[in-house]
Amino acid sequence: MNNSRFVAWMTWALILGMIWTVVSRVSSDQPQAQPGAVAKEGFAAPDFTLDLLGGDKVSLSDLRGKVVLVNFWTSWCPPCRLEMPAIEKTYRSYKDIGFMVIGLNLTAQDSEQAAAGFVKEVGVTFPIALDRDNAVGNLYRVTALPTSYFIDRNGVIRSVIVGGPMSEALIQSKVEELLREGE
């Protein structure tokens, strides 16, 4: 195929592409946000209500308006233990400007005593939720520990980190990014 013929074909492709772009644009009456709640970036975070270590309950939906980090962990998982101090430090730095952490212990694979012991050892001050029947772990398709979900003020999952340990810089940069959006 010589160059002129190729350019002619490309010009036709360009015209058709323009028409296709106009035809396939998303009209204003189509919903732009992902409607379902799925544990995936860009989707609304599935809601849950769990008992907290030491009593009381927490619901994710009650935290709407805050940037939330949901961190799935167990006390026997080495990277979970390694990243917990960095999460705690970030929580203390940003909690007054709209940041919240839920340390979601997969209690079905752990024990409340071991979880409580570790929380005391590290000096964790954010709420620790107990997933006693792994229901939330299954809902969030947790396949590896730790797994962290960064959720924006509108309840949309913006970042998922599978495995760890997360560095302090990683956690803080993700939190700052989401907090800046609300300014």
Added chain:
Amino acid sequence: MFPYLRLGPFLLQMPLLALLLGFWIGSTFIEREAARLGLNKEKINSLISYGLVGGILGARLAYAAQYASVYLANPLGLFSLSTSTLSPVGGFVIGIAAAALYAYRQKLPLRPTLDALTPGLAFLLIAIGVSHLLSGNAYGAPSRVPWMMYLWSDYRHPSQLYEIFLALVVFTIVLPKIIPAHAPGVKFVQFIAFTAIARVFLEAFRGDSVLWLDGYRAAQVMGLVVLIGCIVLLRQWERTCQHESILQ
């Protein structure tokens, strides 16, 4: 969807593995094409290495620059193995700049070098499609077509399969024997043009498009701009060739 494979204490990220495999096989295509075009294979390999290393470093530095205060307080975070603290745009720009600087200093001929890179880049696009299929990213819009796939709690266009199919088509087309190029650099521009056309077509079936004013999909608009650039460039080269042949 098959995002992770657990091997004892290690968690293998399958999408990343697909990309690495694509890069490795793509490099062998580039080597073969470089030899066919009479280019220095070692220099072309070094060019790829400079681009790759520059891209990775650039992606991390560009990300860190966005959160300078965080990284100044925690400089060790720069060495994190996490791929979620990389800036794709920063990596792309700095990777290209590093490769271009190396090519300039080594006096590599621009157009034949781009031609040599073409089959490798085309193969990498197939690998990117496979990585999307494994991760479930770049998912399709909700649909009830007979070949729909269930993903992220809805029936959707299998956009990742479309992506792989079109990348295979582009790869096949840009192979030297299918459409022979008449001048250096033309093969590369043809590849970019075909890729842009594929993007414009495919994006309509995606469920995660970034939208611009009035609901236009950003990737389609960018694809059209790239296609216009390719047409202008090819026309200009054609005129230059005609001018040179008249002078001769």
